[in-house]
Amino acid sequence: MIELVIEQRRRNLGGGIEVGRVLPFAKRRMVGPFIFFDHMGPLDLAPGVDRNLDVRPHPHIGLSTVTYLFSGEVMHRDSLGSEQAIRPQEVNWMTAGRGITHSERFERARMQGDHLHGIQAWVALPTEHEEIAPSFSHHAGSDLPQWSDVGVHGQLIAGSAYGLTAGAETHSPLFYAHLDMEPGATAEIPGGYAERAVYVATGAVELDGPRYDAGKMLVLGSAASRVRALERSAVMVLGGEPIGERFIHWNFVSSSKDRLAQAAADWKAGRMKLPDADDAEFIPLPEEPAPSAPAMS
Template sequence: MVGPFVFFDHMGPLDLPAGIDRSLDVRPHPHIGLSTISYLFSGELMHRDSLGYAQAVRPREVNWMTAGSGITHSERLERARAHGDRLHGIQAWVALPDGQEEIAPSFSHHTADDLPQWADAGVTGRLIAGSAYGLRAKVDTLSPLFYAHLDMAPGAAAEIPNGHRERALYVASGAVEMDGERYEAGRMLVLGRAASRVRAIDQSTVMLLGGEPVGERFVYWNFVSSSRDRLAEAAADWKAGRMSLPVADDAEFIPLPEESARPSPALS
């Protein structure tokens, strides 16, 4: 974990021709105890959930889904199937803080107007969630955090926000330098308190993230909780069909993995 961030999935870049098979879609599946942050550099995903929301996420927009006590959703490649597409983005999970893990599920969509932008000396930035650089995104969060997207020209340098106990940097594309070391795309750097600047070696896309710790968490499949028993309960509910499927997308689903519902070692 870095602050409340507990999962970080870099999707693509992937070129998808028109007419792709539906087997590439992410079929309906459940979550508890977390918020998902879907953010794309290119392409489009179609979200549908058990609250009745149907919302495409497009580049430099945010789909923020809070699972709380339980939600199901699907992510379909409908644009790619119709027209072809280049899918590239990141989905992050944020663990919910103590006392709010079982809140009512919710969903919100945020266009670029809700995500503060800036440009300076070869760096173009966008604040996806939380507060940093003296800015605040119009995305409701349940614990102190920050999440930012930087596009950096070769040789450009950027400050890494302070003010949060835990911070990390992810190189989504290109290559960067920190403290005399080179880091290529695909590297996640968990930063100490002294780290303050990053410099792009090539044209680079960098994600900055962090926040205040929310305490020990366990993960099993798509479920996050401070309680192992709660994970087992969620797994049993899904296996027994006790969680409603997304509205207008209830004809199929992803079954519970065959292995026993055994959570990961504690994350903190």
Template sequence: MIEMIIDQQRRSLGGPIEVGRVLPFAKRQMVGPFIFFDHIGPVDLTAGIDDSADVHAHPHIGLSTVTYLFSGELMHRDSLGYELPIRPEEVNWMTAGRGITHSERFERARAVGDRIHGIQAWVALPREHEETAPAFTHYESGDLPFWDAAAVRGHLIAGSAYGLTSGAKTHSPLFYAHLEMRAGARAEIPGGYSERAVYVATGAVELGDRRLGAGQMAVVTPEASSIRAAEPSTVMLLGGEPVGERFLYWNFVSSSQERLRQAAEDWKAGRIKLPDADDREFIPLPDAARIKLPVRA
């Protein structure tokens, strides 16, 4: 029932913020269209922290970013003019398309302290949408479907699953769900998709005769149908249909390596617009020698 287990790899984003990188993984680059999956925190930030914790303005192409918090608050600003906080169980769905820039800052934490815990995922766009116009949509907690059943509270972030359909706009078939499971609870793994995965953010679950702990993702086979919580657990379920081969460099995703080079040159030359409300600082292009990690669909 399990094709592969991926353990998160902890890495620093600077300052006190660490993430657990799950995707891309050397032996499994994508799950459906999901090409990037970072577990943020959990980390307690004290009032008065400096801005080394912030993610300064940076660009994206060829993907949608999906920011989802279990706790805490992030301030989002982008080059389309959107400026608003994201809070627990809200969703920031930002489609980069041909190009967008944004920043994410811990302004509430700086003012009063905060506990930051969440997931940032990237969804690769199908080829016909890679160069679409950039767009941003913020979904409040009540905008997307929730359900309570058999000791499981679920939130369908995107796609169709559990007999529900999320209103979040996507560009290819996928699903993405957040489950809060009490000890002993069982939950279905949505079917009908070519590729699926289970990620345990907190707690532990059982999948067949295997136990998954916090920080582990199981890419599952078609036979996998359900999980059982061995203790109170926070679980993310994700998957969908492959979108084809992709290349990844820094914050850029594309089916074309030449397009990656162009995006890198544009950022280095200052040809990509910064957010009007946050144009003081930006993240420079990393060393060009570390370029082009090929990603298999």
């Protein structure tokens, strides 16, 4: 049963990059541990694209970022020394823990042009893991199990579902998968989790009767359900167990407002290390009066 339909809201990130913001949403701050969900593109980038389009170094705490592309390439660099391009059907999984900084740059686009399309999600860490050491991992091939059914090709991005487990280290029960669906094909939405959602990235689907077009997230309960593609569709299925109240301040996530204030002060004072190969510039702390409303799952 569908509990809520969330439609993406367009957000300009500056430099010409526009995304569809899905989570957090006023009536639904989280789905399981997923606290942030942005749909990037689709966007055509011409050769020689301006560097102002890049996402300059910026900080995170208390979460894991999950970057997944349908097309295009993004270069990731972070304060641990990681330098890793991400390409379609691969995953960059960065756990911020007590603090990390990173940049995301469109270097291939500058050289030859590109077609950018993907999803960036944030997974909030459970309280006992909020201050763990930061880490980064890149996953492709056997780390991202694939399967095929009648008219459906699936790839598990993170967690456990469909009898499979992906390679990224997660810190609470969750699942996240990409379903490439042919017209008329149906697919099961993984059960066994308290909170689940379906996001239509491209195409259109039917669930419990009505049609839902691209840009909509359908928030579900735990009851068994299936989704049917009305045309060729890219569908993201995700969910997990609730981890409790979370607050967001800019790029920081925490169960404590005081910790958010400390992270903001650390960034403003230059106490968070920048990526070694990318430390000539950074995004300053925005002028925000206070952390946003709590994120509740």
